[in-house]
Amino acid sequence: MEARWGAAVRLLVLVRTWWLVAGQVRYSVPEEAKVGTVVGRLSQELGVGDAEARRLRVVWQGRRAGVEVSGASGALVVSSRVDREELCGKSAPCSLRLELLQERPLRVFHVELEVTDINDNAPLFPAARKNISMAELTTVPGSRFPLEGASDADIGANAQLSYTLSPSEHFTLDVKSPDENRKSLFLVLLNALDRETVPVHRLVLTATDAGRPSLTGTMELLISLLDANDNAPQFNQSAYKVQLPENVAEGSVVVRVNATDPDEGLNKEFSYSIVSAVPGDSRGLFSIDPKTGEIKLTKSLDYEDVRLHELQIEARDKGTPPLSGHCSVELEVLDVNDNAPEVWVTSLSVPVSEDASVGTVVALLSVSDRDSGANGRVQCSVWPSWPFVLESRFPGSFSLVLREALDRERVREYEVEVRAEDGGKPPLRARRVVRVPVCDVNDNAPAFSQAVYTVLVRENNAAGAEVARVWARDPDEAENGRVRYSLWEGGAGGASVAAVGWRPASSYVSVDGESGRVWAVQALDYEELQVLQFEVRAVDAGEPALVGNATVQLFVVDENDNAPVLLPAAGGAPGLDPFLGSPVEEVPGANSETLWAWAAWGAGAGQVVAKIRAVDADSGYNAWLRYEVLEPRGKGPFRVGVYSGEVSTARALEEADGPRQRLVIVVRDHGEPPRSATATLSVSLVEGGEKALSGSSSSLPGVLLPSEGGAAAGMASASTNVWLVVSICAVSSVFVLALVLYGASRCAPRAAVLSGPAAATLVCASEVGSWSYSQRQSRSLCVADGAGKSDLMVFSPNLPPPPPPSVPAAKDTSQAEPSSLLDTVSSFWFITLLRPPHIPQRSRCWDPVSDSAS
Structure with missing residues (x-):
């Protein structure tokens, strides 16, 4: 015995270990379990350690079950009433997918919770009493009368019904099972009836499920005997099977049933009616024309709500007593792509630093579609395609991951649109916008509006006068973008500087640290200084600080302050x-x-x-x-x-x-x-x-x-000495000599x-x-x-x-x-x-x- 229990424990551990390796844990809880019932030990089986410190919680998608994570013990416990019929209806098995979100660090665990059925619903007939009329004599032994079966909200063995009829010498119960989910009941006449002997027969029909303990439901059959109308209407088909898409318009004709009666007169005239429907509320979805037997849709169908409708149609004549024939209409609803995908953001880690590494998870998203088949298969994408990308590790679960480096100076905030599209024709789409702000880091040095500032200043300017204004821009924000200016020492240039020696630029100008205003420390003299070139530094307040430089060329403009x-x-x-x-x-x-x-x-x-x-x-x-x-x-x-x-x-x-x-x-x-x-x-x-x-x-x-030199002097001497020459010869000689000297002077340098x-x-x-x-x-x-x-x-x-x-x-x-x-x-x-x-x-x-x- 102990060996068998040991083998069972090892098998259970092996199964749980396989589930963990596969990335998903499965738990099972019976419905109507008491509040506080432990479903599973998450801390041990998922290896999360202290669940309260890691902030482990349940994230629901769609339907919610009454289970939560206990912060003290880290166990998955029942927190409220769990009703399988309310959660899953007739679906079997009832499997709910849970997402366990661990926030420290950010992780997602997928848990599949199966809610098992218990026999908590007794079989239920459509009515507590059913009246049946039968004609005496004309109702021959072996006549069959259909009865409405009971329904059980449970599933499996708890919903498997067996029927018994109270003891009667005239009637017996015939049960036929076309399939395991449906049973057809007929009341069969064993012996001829005599209204004068027994005018009314009272029988009890009991339905018993196969649960442990079993539950029962009853319906009273009140059989009234009438006089001879011995032919009931007969349908040309005992069962009509129809398929309709769920988006068929209201008022559309579903099917037309047809019945005949060999009697004549009033006994031949009959009308159609819907006597029962499965499920019970489906009766309000359809209407039948009592004369033509045409069944129409009065409300819209929903594949996601009910996939199969079964109607019981009766044709009752006007004889005395009236006779009726019956048939069934099975309506299968076909799925169409009428449900758009749904996108939920389960976790969002913002803002994101602009120096965040590639691969950082920004958000966790869940996607689902209520449709089935290809209509329920969802593909997701993100727009714009940069700098984020969607990654999926499990169906319906996506991670928004950083794929490129961020730059806050280029984009301060991203509006990321997650687009979901199903596989239907035409496909349906859903969008979810995720805002991702980017926080700043000091990655930009101040940049001056000009690399070189050329400034003209007249000499003899007043000390303290503004001569220029520099401006640097830092695209970072807050302290990273706050700029201070300083003077980087340079030398003075000009023709006269060599005479006075080198002097630092700070002896001529100064820079205001906040505004970038350059003002003169002293009056400038063009005769001393023609060009002053220096650098201005701009330093931001980030950590580490970044620096930008600009050159200022200050040309002194001459004024007329010197006389010839x-x-x-x-x-x-x-x-x-x-x-x-x-x-x-x-x-x-x-x-x-x-x-x-x-x-x-x-x-x-x-x-x-x-x-x-x-x-x-x-x-x-x-x-x-x-x-x-x-x-x-x-x-x-x-x-x-x-x-x-x-x-x-x-x-x-x-x-x-x-x-x-x-x-x-x-x-x-x-x-x-x-x-x-x-x-x-x-x-x-x-x-x-x-x-x-x-x-x-x-x-x-x-x-x-x-x-003119000697030539001009000779001419002047000759003109002056002419008054001193006494003789004509002397005058002639001097005149000739003057001509010779004049000619020589014109040729001399x-x-x-x-x-x-x-x-x-x-x-x-x-x-x-x-x-x-x-x-x-x-x-x-x-x-x-x-x-x-x-x-x-x-x-x-x-x-x-x-x-x-x-x-x-x-x-x-x-x-x-x-x-x-x-x-x-x-x-x-x-x-x-x-x-x-x-x-x-x-x-x-x-x-x-x-x-x-x-």
């Missing part, structure tokens, strides 16, 4: 204009504005006697200089080049002009407002001989020799052009030009006819010394020119040539070697 300055001669010695070759001496002193020069009487118009040299520390238009004669006003004997600064004779000089002319020359720039400087030029008018004498003895500092053994340098300038010297910039441009408004020229100070001039008196004076030129210009001369609009532009180029103009 006259260039002094180096060492106080006479300065040689590098293009005229005329000695100019300034009054000693660094800021001397009084210049001395001389001119010979009789000199023609256009003779250059001096050149004013000035420089402006500004640049551009602010350094473009203009020369004007301030005194004397009106038509004086001298004029000054508007842009060149060359002082030349406006007409031929006469003795009436006096021995000395005083000119006041103003030098203005083109700034707004313009600034100016004033120079006083004292021009001595002398004879040609005195001019040569002063040039040879160098006894008159500050004297300027004219550019000019003393104003520098030349030497170096390579030839082509120098281009327009006829109307201006000379502006800048020690910070160097550019060159040669402009021909029809060129733009400005001509730019660069002259290198590294030129060879000039050759000895043709006039001996000017030799000593010109020796100091190269050193003076080198001291005046440190690197390059920036010269701007402007063409007045009323003078046609013609390009003239000098070759220093050949001294020729083209």
